[in-house]
Amino acid sequence: MSHSNASPKYRLAVSAGLDYDHAKHQSVQVNGETLRLEDDRASFDLNVRIQDYTGYPDSSPKTSPYFEHPLHKNDQYSICFTFTPKQDINGNDLVFGNDFDKPLRHRLPPGFNAALRVVKWTIDSSLDGDAYADKPYLYSPALASWNQFRIGEKGQAQSSLMEKDLVVEEGADGQGLEERSKLDIPSTAAERQKFFQKEKNRESFVFEIGRTYMADFGNQYLSFSETAIRLPGIHIPVSGMVDEDNHELRYVLKDNKTGEVYLVVSYNLIKQDSENAAQEESK
Template sequence: MGKGNVIDPAARDKYLLQESDLVTCFLKVRIKDYHGLPHGSPSSSPYFEHSLHTSDRYSIAFSFVPKQDFSGQDLVIGFDYDHSIKHQLPPGFKYAMKIATSMLDPGLYSDAYCDEPYLYGPALSGLFTLNVGEKTDKVSASDQLSLLAKQTGGVVEEGGTGSGATIRKDQNIPSKWKKRRKHFLSADALAAFTFEKGRMYHCDFFNPHLDFANFSLRLPGFSISVAKYIDEKTHHLRYVLRNRSSGDVLFVVFFKLLFGEELERTLEERKGEKEEVERQRMESVQASADETGNRAPVQDVNVDGGIDARPQTQPKPRVAEVESDEDDSGYSASAAVTSLSNNIYAAFVAMGLWDEPSSSSSESEAQSREPSPQRSGRSLESRVDDMDDATVEKYLQSRYGST
């Protein structure tokens, strides 16, 4: 499903279509301060100028139409690997995961030490923005995407459209995203919701904690560098929407950090591809000139400052465009645009589970000056069980510091 489809950062504000027997998904991936491949790609997107997203570092936005009904209990989102990463897990990882799964979101479930590690949570409580749309037999998918572009510039906002708004009201789903996420921590609320066959749902997954430009996690009061945890086995990661009951994957976004020999090889391949495209373009221009006596115009299609290398007719405004670009969306080592997403240590932060501290700024500052918990002969797990929220912050700051 969609294995040949790669998102070109130069076209990040167009849709990539992923189609399967389970779902039709229109996907957009945006990254702030992007400095990867292809060279010359725009470093940002108008998305990050929207009032709701000026502090965010990335966005995985998607609009999908299920081809069968899915229970709210079954659809989960999260990150996973297809290989073991336990050799790279940093000290205190179990501790961090305990925070994520018990104190921040009880709906999470994970296993970082198995052969195919994962971190998943219910989509209804994990998505940062959820907009319940209309049935596509009443309003087509293209028309709904056009309406989204017209109303908000393509930025998904919490709420409902048409009969989707009625569904939210009838099920007493809170209108605010934080309250909606809390609402769906209830198993009963999850069971009562159905992702309906033929209805469009608009979703967005974003946050300000992943600093792609500086190899770090931005947590309250301090920052943790994770560059040292990246190696040849942990430089890629999958973001998935899947059916927990059957294990079926509805769609997947594959992030990959290129470095070392793989980066050099990719650069050489892309250089060769670019030269071949240029050669074919010049041959086409010359052939046209020979036939007409005039040089044929060559069109570069600009998309938010980027260039679509394929000469083609632009789609009508506000209508989703299907992308099937074969370029690799690898990111250079110098910027490591996806390095943080590529380490499962960052995954619980990426899932938006580390909200702002409940204590005041002055209290947080005072806590940061207090000494870390004293060592004892007790195991880390047993000490974790006794830690309250204040001790959590002190421990993390003392353990990892502000780097």
């Protein structure tokens, strides 16, 4: 149910899966239990956190201890996961970002291009894409885009790789320390992101079969409670971009060379006078 007196026009529901097919996705309990996803290519433990959350399912806590951590007191959301590939993947091939099945250009608000320039200047200079294409996309090299990145060990037990309140911090565990040292990967998150903005550094990195990696992505600029993008000097209401064709924001981890998708986290705005709202209530 809503946490405000006025009924919202939309409520958020988050799902996740290993490809784009919504029929195969699982519902995510935001700020709650870890979701395990696995196939013959990789395994993931996923936590999604959203500050001041009022969406589905109703069992989702409104917030998470994550937002009390010194690294995240200003953040509005987080996609945090472990990633254990079952084949080697070159670091230059893996991208992370947003894509869409249908055009957005007729729904993009004034100031959107300015907002993108601000993002590239202040947040992620390696961001690449075309928001005005028939199938819009905005991707960054995964190694350069994740806010926190941690290299783990090979052969870690798969039972509890990600506790629901775990905060991933930049660094490494066990043999992962040697991997970071071997490639001269900087120890701080900001310097690591800058390091992997160079293609030659990404090409020298391999996501190894059987090794567990941890990543966290989020920021203070996308507010799901207000359904708005908030950048310095720019406020873009996301609800104005929602219609029958466009009501989903998805984050995708994929191989940009082959097009193979590994992980999809889908944020769906559910209209409250629709049959979809009743369906979400029943989940």
